[in-house]
Amino acid sequence: MNHFDVIVVGGGSVGLTTACALGAQGVRVAVVEPRPIAAAPVAAGHNPRVFAITRASQQIFTALGIWDAILAGGAYPFRDMRVWDAGGDGAIHFDCADIGEPYLGHMIEPQVIQAALQQRAQSLAAITLFCPARVTEIDVTREPVTATLDDGSGLSADLVVGADGVHSPLRERLEIGTRTHDYRQGSLVARVLTEQDHQATAWQRFLPGGPLAFLPTADGWCSIVWTLPAETAQQMLNADKPAFHEALGVAFDFRLGKITDSGPREVFPLQRLHAEHYVEERVALAGDAAHAIHPLAGQGINLGLLDAAVLAEVVLTARERQKNIGSLHVLRRYERWRRGDNQLMMTAMDGFNRLFGNTQPALRQVRNLGLSLMDAVSPAKALLVRHAMGLAGDLPALARRDTTSPYTE
Ligand SMILES: Cc1cc2nc3c(=O)[nH]c(=O)nc-3n(C[C@H](O)[C@H](O)[C@H](O)COP(=O)(O)OP(=O)(O)OC[C@H]3O[C@@H](n4cnc5c(N)ncnc54)[C@H](O)[C@@H]3O)c2cc1C
Structure with missing residues (x-):
């Protein structure tokens, strides 16, 4: 039985960020991940999906010492964001200059972040990667937690972290209940080329079926996230290129001219x-x-990266005070810190989705007025953008831009 302080189940971005934040401070971590590590990660410019990474997440990566590797792998700073309603003339424009910042965030392909985190985890002596491997048995009822992997390895630890994604086999195995809602929508993602330059701007048009985002990337293409009723999303997935380009151009009101090319969807x-x-x-x-x-x-x-940073901070503080890092009393601090913020974001996203999906004329008028009002009131707009960038709120040390962070190199 190999003993660790923490077992992290799931080596995606959140699991590896948790592991690196702890491992860099000497906490012994086992990471269990079924997907093998790619020998050579796919270069930027090929993934249909990009993540819009906030300044708080950038700060977490900087503190972990991987931001330069991410920049080298491909990260594109965007300066503006334009949001408008298809059902009226309400619009809002966020400009990084409004809040005295050089950019709003970065567009980064998932595999670029994954490769930088994997490299960092492999370089830390306190981290052992069990990959590819899966947990076949786990017992959390006694101290220490014990786990058996499908390669026969036996692990024990004071704490197990489930970062194994939305279908979390660990959560299921431990019978932790969930509240779920099926949006009956699908998000179609693809890289597309437009007639006109994207202007380093993230564009989003709200349509009754769901929002359509054009996210700018370094090579002049955009990565789109087109949310549609589930059936329509499947139709667009299977449409031939000319039909797809035309439908997408219409949905985007040809804001950047015609769609001239596109990649896999x-x-x-x-x-x-x-x-x-x-x-x-x-x-x-x-x-x-x-x-x-x-x-x-x-x-x-x-949000997941903030979970990782807060969880690491709570565990490190407990360890420093010689408390049991697996005790419910310690872990509740993590839950109290993160749950409310996550719930708030969830409720806000639901509200937007419902508000803009509604075609009632009176409601349409009100929301268009609301958008225009928000655009006109600079302090309210600045507050909104600072929150969206992760520059406001109760941030953990890893995500703060100050010198008191224990991670500042
Ligand atoms: C269309 C779309 C667009 C998005 N765009 C953005 C965006 O612009 N910005 C943003 O912030 N977020 C975005 N998101 C959300 C983002 O993709 C997720 O929130 C994020 O990937 C979650 O990371 P994670 O590490 O928690 O989970 P995952 O990335 O799902 O990682 C889970 C890991 O667990 C592993 N695993 C699975 N089963 C097991 C097992 N049995 N044992 C061990 N490990 C296991 C998996 O292999 C994987 O590596 C988007 C989501 C969608 C659907």
């Missing part, structure tokens, strides 16, 4: 999920395993 079915609790004695859930939200504001991974 993928559809992600959308659901909202919130675990009934994030922690139990010796167990913590993080990232999509704890909460999955509508992608309309591109916040999912950013």
Whole structure:
């Protein structure tokens, strides 16, 4: 039986960020991940999906020492965001200059983040990667937690972290309940080329069937996230290129001219999920395993990275005070810190999705007025954008831009 302080189940971005934040401070971590590590990660410019990464997430990556590797792998800063309603003339424009910042965030392909985190985890002596491997048995009822992997390895630890994604086999195995809602929508993602330059701007048009985002990337292409009723998403997935380009151009009101080329398409079915609790004695859930939200504001991974940073801070503080890192008392601090914020974001995304999906003329008028009002009131707009960038709120040390962070190199 190999003993660790923490077992992290799931080596995606949230699991590896948790592991690196702990491992960098000497906490012994085992990471169990079924997907093998790619020998050579796919270069940027090929993935149909990009993540809009906030300044808080950037700060977490900087503190972990991987931001330069991410920049080298491909990260594109965007300066503006334009949001408008297809059902009226309400619009809002966010400009990084309004809040005295050089950019609003970065567009980064998932595999670029994954490769930088894997490299960092492999370089830390305190981290052992069990990959590819899966947990076949786990017992959290006694101290320490014990786990058996499908390669026959036996592990024990004081705490197990479930960061194994929205379908979390660990959450299921431990019978932690969830509240779920099927949006009956799918998000179609693809890389597309437009007639006109994207102007380093993230564009989003709200349509009755769901929002359509054009996210700018370094090579001049855009990565689209087109949320549609589930059936229409499948039709668009299977449409031939000319029909797809025309339908997409119309949906986007030809804001950047015609669509002239596109790459492979993928559809992600959308659901909202919130675990009934994030922690139990010796167990913590993080990232999509704890909460999955509508992608309309591109916040999912950013929330998960904040979970990872808070969980690491709570565990490190407990360890420093020689407390049991798996005790419910310690772990509840993590849940109290993160659950409310995640719930708030979830409720806001739901509200937007419902508000803009409604075609009632009176409501349409009110929301258009609301958008225009918000655009005109600078302090309200600045507050909104600071929250969306992750520059406001109760941030953990890893995500703060100050010198008191224990991680500042
Ligand atoms: C269309 C779309 C667009 C999005 N755009 C954005 C965006 O712009 N910005 C943003 O912030 N978020 C975005 N998101 C959300 C984002 O994709 C997720 O929130 C994020 O990937 C969750 O990370 P995670 O590490 O928690 O889970 P995952 O990335 O799902 O990682 C889970 C890991 O667990 C592993 N695993 C699975 N089963 C097991 C097992 N049995 N044992 C061990 N490990 C296991 C998996 O292999 C995987 O590596 C988007 C989502 C969608 C659907």
